[in-house]
Amino acid sequence: MTKSELLDTMYQALRDQGNQAISRQEVIMAVGLILDHCARALVAGERIEIRDFGVFTLHTIAAKAGRNPKTGASVAVPEKRRVHFKPGQAMRRLVNSQ
Structure with missing residues (x-):
């Protein structure tokens, strides 16, 4: 579902509810x-x-030493953060009921 589809769905649901x-x-x-x-x-x-x-x-991913696959040289890979999503119990039940 794209953002525009979400917006359309929400708009229509609100209209349907009066x-x-x-x-x-x-x-x-x-x-x-x-x-x-x-x-x-x-x-x-x-x-x-x-x-x-x-x-x-x-989740924070620690800095590490990487390798350039083309040259084989060692490269410093900086620390980075990534978003982690853990579904709630109701969401897991809904997804697994289908």
Whole structure:
């Protein structure tokens, strides 16, 4: 699912629930704010926990000595951080029930 598909799905779901006053632009802004806040929280090193969905955390990969495959020379690979997602119990149940 792409971001635009998510926005369309959320907009239609809100309209189906009787929220006729909400505009597509408001849905776009709300989703954008949520995603932006999550990204900023991860940058700050915070853990994001969405109950029944999952947890986003940062894992730090230590610096190491790598090797250039073309020349065989040793290369210093700097430390980096990556986002890790662990699905919640309800999410695992839903995915495995299909």
